Amino acid sequence: MYQIVLIDDEPFIVEGLKTAIDWSGFHIEIAYASTNSASALNYILEYPVDIVITDVSMPNINGLQLIQRIKKEKPSVYVIVLSAYSNFEYARTALRYGAENYLLKPLDPDELCDTISQIISHIREREQLSSTYGRTMLTFRNAFTEQWLKNMLANNDLATKADILGINLDAPSFTVVIFSCTKSPAMVMSRFFDLFLEYLPGHYTGNFFFETPLKLVGVLSPVGTAGESINSFLTMSLKAASAAGCPIFACAGQTVTHYSKVHQSYHQADSLSYFEYTNISCMFYQGSPQLAENAKEALSVYDQSRGNDTTAICKLYDTYEPAAAAAHLLSDRIHSFCKHTHELGDKYPELALLLASWPGHDADKDALLTFLLTFLQSSDYLLSKIQQSMYPVVNAVIKTVHEFTDKDISLKTLAARLNVNPSYLGTIFYQQTGYHFNDYLAEARLKYAAELLEHTDMKIKDIVDKTGFSSQTYFNRSFKRYYDTSPLNYRRNKKVVLF
Numbered sequence: 001m002y003q004i005v006l007i008d009d010e011p012f013i014v015e016g017l018k019t020a021i022d023w024s025g026f027h028i029e030i031a032y033a034s035t036n037s038a039s040a041l042n043y044i045l046e047y048p049v050d051i052v053i054t055d056v057s058m059p060n061i062n063g064l065q066l067i068q069r070i071k072k073e074k075p076s077v078y079v080i081v082l083s084a085y086s087n088f089e090y091a092r093t094a095l096r097y098g099a100e101n102y103l104l105k106p107l108d109p110d111e112l113c114d115t116i117s118q119i120i121s122h123i124r125e126r127e128q129l130s131s132t133y134g135r136t137m138l139t140f141r142n143a144f145t146e147q148w149l150k151n152m153l154a155n156n157d158l159a160t161k162a163d164i165l166g167i168n169l170d171a172p173s174f175t176v177v178i179f180s181c182t183k184s185p186a187m188v189m190s191r192f193f194d195l196f197l198e199y200l201p202g203h204y205t206g207n208f209f210f211e212t213p214l215k216l217v218g219v220l221s222p223v224g225t226a227g228e229s230i231n232s233f234l235t236m237s238l239k240a241a242s243a244a245g246c247p248i249f250a251c252a253g254q255t256v257t258h259y260s261k262v263h264q265s266y267h268q269a270d271s272l273s274y275f276e277y278t279n280i281s282c283m284f285y286q287g288s289p290q291l292a293e294n295a296k297e298a299l300s301v302y303d304q305s306r307g308n309d310t311t312a313i314c315k316l317y318d319t320y321e322p323a324a325a326a327a328h329l330l331s332d333r334i335h336s337f338c339k340h341t342h343e344l345g346d347k348y349p350e351l352a353l354l355l356a357s358w359p360g361h362d363a364d365k366d367a368l369l370t371f372l373l374t375f376l377q378s379s380d381y382l383l384s385k386i387q388q389s390m391y392p393v394v395n396a397v398i399k400t401v402h403e404f405t406d407k408d409i410s411l412k413t414l415a416a417r418l419n420v421n422p423s424y425l426g427t428i429f430y431q432q433t434g435y436h437f438n439d440y441l442a443e444a445r446l447k448y449a450a451e452l453l454e455h456t457d458m459k460i461k462d463i464v465d466k467t468g469f470s471s472q473t474y475f476n477r478s479f480k481r482y483y484d485t486s487p488l489n490y491r492r493n494k495k496v497v498l499f
Helices: 011-018 037-046 063-073 088-097 109-133 140-149 155-165 186-199 230-243 259-270 273-277 289-304 311-319 322-335 341-347 349-355 365-389 392-401 411-418 422-433 437-455 460-467 472-483 487-494
Strands: 002-007 028-034 051-055 078-083 101-104 175-180 204-212 215-222 249-252 282-284
Touching (some): 002 011, 002 037, 011 028, 028 037, 037 051, 037 063, 051 063, 063 078, 078 088, 078 109, 088 155, 101 109, 109 140, 109 472, 140 155, 140 204, 140 215, 155 259, 175 259, 175 273, 186 215, 186 230, 215 259, 249 259, 249 273, 273 322, 273 341, 273 349, 289 311, 289 322, 311 322, 311 365, 322 365, 341 349, 349 365, 392 437, 411 422, 411 437, 422 437, 437 487, 460 472, 460 487, 472 487
Parallel strands (some): 002 051, 078 101, 249 282
Antiparallel strands (some): 175 249, 204 215
């Protein structure tokens, strides 16, 4: 269990924080809760603590002083600051001192839930990373880069943090590139990173973070307006690195011209991570939102027919560039097994082995179609096997979530209903699904809302109520972050016939 400390000089706020969200759903235990900031600081410095939530304005030691002490003694502890004052300077100072987020009172439980979800995700990713690279990559700049690329920051927060760090958001363009070396020791990635930093000057500027010891993510911007394309630059860099004994795979999203769209490039690159298991060294995202939607529809038709109807898939190959169509279909299928496609080799090596026979982007349509259908047939068997092997208790949780009849559902209430320990339930749920329960619940609600927007004429406020969101404002924000469009625009776009 992760350990959290709650601090506020108002006793009723401390008590409210204890029940504000379902802490057990994030595998978190409240280790200490106090109205005395001095005693809380002593606890934090003496015992293992992962997260601290503190008020800003307190006697003895205020929140800003607390952050400074915590970050000096225990820099890996995440701090969330609460305040009743909408003061920019407080926020700016808290962020500069290393706070993860700044939330205003009265506290919105959904905003707190979002922040905790992000922090737990960071902690898990860094547990392995810190053992390989130490603290060198656990800096504010790298945490900011990760939050930026994963769309975890509102535009005003993003601009504030970028300004503090001196990061140029007015660059002519941005391209997210993911470098990985899952077939090599971690030291290969470390050496490559050193080499790549030498290639950048005069060509591109970059901001990076290590998602795992074997996975480096960067957002690159060209220096000036001239120079070679990102494709040429990456190809040259990877070739030189390979010659130096650092064979690395890279996948890149499409180039965007505004910093607020960088997360799109990241998700596009991430969707191609599995190409590391093929015989190519670099993969560039191709396609369009329409191709992405049509690929999902075609795969849905295939699944509903249990693999007997391949008409929609064949039509996709006729309508779009075959290699791009194959890449989208593969991404969708692999996502049904792995939350992140780069996990494929560890979880399902037989499928990773199949990817080694990828015919290549220059192969003809028939070869690419044959490869895709072979991959789907192999994954059909594994998908069925996985579904059958899931713990019955996890299946019961998933079934309850997808009934959407209980708005107050939580890991704690489900554990009581199933007569199991909440901590145990949270652990096996994560092991079987790759999701923390609260993250799974939020994603399921968003997908159900999208289905209602597409197939019904229900008013948005009624959809918010039916899917269990606490407010329409929070629903709109969450929906836009997940689908990269507003609920209204999503409904309008779905009225268009895709085929």
